[in-house]
Amino acid sequence: MENKWFTISVYSENNVGLLNRISGIFLKRHINIESLNVSKSEIEHVSKFTIVVFTTEDWTRKIVAQIEKQIEVIKAFYHTDEETIYQESAIFKIESHLLFDERQIQNIIKESHAQIVTVSREFFVLAKTGRREEIDEMYQHLKPYGIMQFVRSGRITVTKSPMRISAILEEFQNN
Missing domain, CATH: 3.30.70.260 (ACT domain)
Structure with a gap:
């Protein structure tokens, strides 16, 4: 098996x-x-x-x-x-300047259907709900820009x- x-x-x-x-x-x-x-x-x-x-x-x-x-x-x-x-949820914390300085970040957010949860001077937080593969894909796209924090929920x-x-x-x- x-x-x-x-x-x-x-x-x-x-x-x-x-x-x-x-x-x-x-x-x-x-x-x-x-x-x-x-x-x-x-x-x-x-x-x-x-x-x-x-x-x-x-x-x-x-x-x-x-x-x-x-x-x-x-x-x-x-x-x-x-x-x-089934679905999982994930939250990504990224440095704020990247949202404005790196055009590709905005494309990643749009293409992955993520939501901006909060924006401060130091960081912004993205939320993504979907299948494990979708969250993994978003993680791989954001990784080169630097992820300050990342957490994923259990499956529902x-x-x-x-x-x-x-x-x-x-x-x-x-x-």
């Missing part, structure tokens, strides 16, 4: 220590978590972990089975990139097909 990108969605109660136990499952198997996001889900009092890994489907299936054994976990799923709609995702989780979560909430 070949390595591919998988997004693991974990629906759980919001309890202290769960993230540590979930990350331990990956650590034991020497699988790197490429992206991690935790937020509330569509059901009140239920959290959603979105974890991105680059591994085989067999390993992903085993990891999801181990995650589901955690008491607080209601249900876990995994999906390929083709089965989901929804599935293209309906998820069975809604019925499970509603049943959980009613109990």
Whole structure:
């Protein structure tokens, strides 16, 4: 089996220590978590972990089975990139003079559909939302001009097909 990108969605109660136990499952198997996001889900009092890994489907299936054994976990799923709609966000901090002195910077902003968040005398901040490749491309274009700071969010995702989780979560909430 070949390595591919998988997004693991974990629906759980919001309890202290769960993230540590979930990350331990990956650590034991020497699988790197490429992206991690935790937020509330569509059901009140239920959290959603979105974890991105680059591994085989067999390993992903085993990891999801181990995650589901955690008491607080209601249900876990995994999906390929083709089965989901996903986005990431990034923020770039650049020296202000470049915005005016380097015409190409303005072209990069326009072509990448980035937004200027703030401008001060010393720096300006760009925000970019998109797929990982789009953010990587913008990073490579800006890198020669000097990036003062850069940060990228974890992936957020929804599935293209309906998820069975809604019925499970509603049943959980009613109990």
